[in-house]
Amino acid sequence: MQLRVVGVAVAVVQGAARGAFQIGESDPSRCTSCWQLAHCTALNGLSLPDPVVGYTRNATTQLEKQGVCEDIDRAVTLLTVFGGKYQYKDTPACRELVYALNCLTWGSASNPCVNAPMPPCRSLCVQVADQCVFMRSYKLFLTQVCSTIPCTEKATGNCVPGENELDQRFNRCTLHDDYLALPLSRGSQLSSLTTVFAVQSLVWLAVWV
Helix, strand or coil: HHHHHHHHHHHHHHHHHCCCCCCCCCCCCCCEECCCCCCCHHCCEEEEEECCCCCCCCCCCCCCCCCCCHHHHHHHCCCCCCCCCEEECHHHHHHHHHHHHHHHHHHHHHCCCCCCCCCCHHHHHHHHHHHCHHHHHHHHHHHHHHHHCCCCCCCCCCCCCCCHHCCCEEEEEEEECCCCCCCCHHHHHHHHHHHHHHHHHHHHHHHCC
C-alpha cells in the first residue's frame, strides 16, 4: 500500500510540473504493479498501465473502480465458457490454465510498462486445447485461437510457454493442419490412437466376415 501511495504522489508531483493532473485525468506514463490477485495469478508481480489519476487499490465508490489489476482479476471470472454445454472442462486445473491464457493475453496487449507481462506462447494455447477443450471444439480452437499466436521453432524467452515445451519432440508451431499427423501434443496422440483403433476394428471385422 505504501508503494502505491508513493507512486500516486510521484505522479501528481510530475503532473504539477506539466500542468497538474487532476483526479480522473489521464497520465499515459503511469504503471502499477499487480499483487495478491486470486485469479490472474500469472500477473502477480508484473505491471499494467494505470493511466487515470486517482484510482485506489482499496474498495471505493470513487470513479466506481478499484484499479486496473483488480478489474482484470474480476473480469476473467466473468467468462461463462466452462462446463459440458460450453468450450472448456470445468475443473480447477482448467480454470487456472484458461485464466492464465486470457490474463496474459489481456495484460500484455499494448503494454508499455517496464515490467509488463509477456504474452502466452502458442504452446500454452495448445496445452489449454489438449487438457481443457472438449473434443468437439478441439480443431476449431487450434485453428481460430492458437493459430493467431506467433510461434518460433526454438524458444525465444519472449512469451510464456506451456508445459508441453518440456518435451523436446514438441513442435512449437503446431496447428490443425499437422496435429493429427505428428506427435505434437497429448491431444494429437489421443486422436492418433483413436484412428488406429478404428482402422484395426475395421480390419478385424473384415476378417470375421
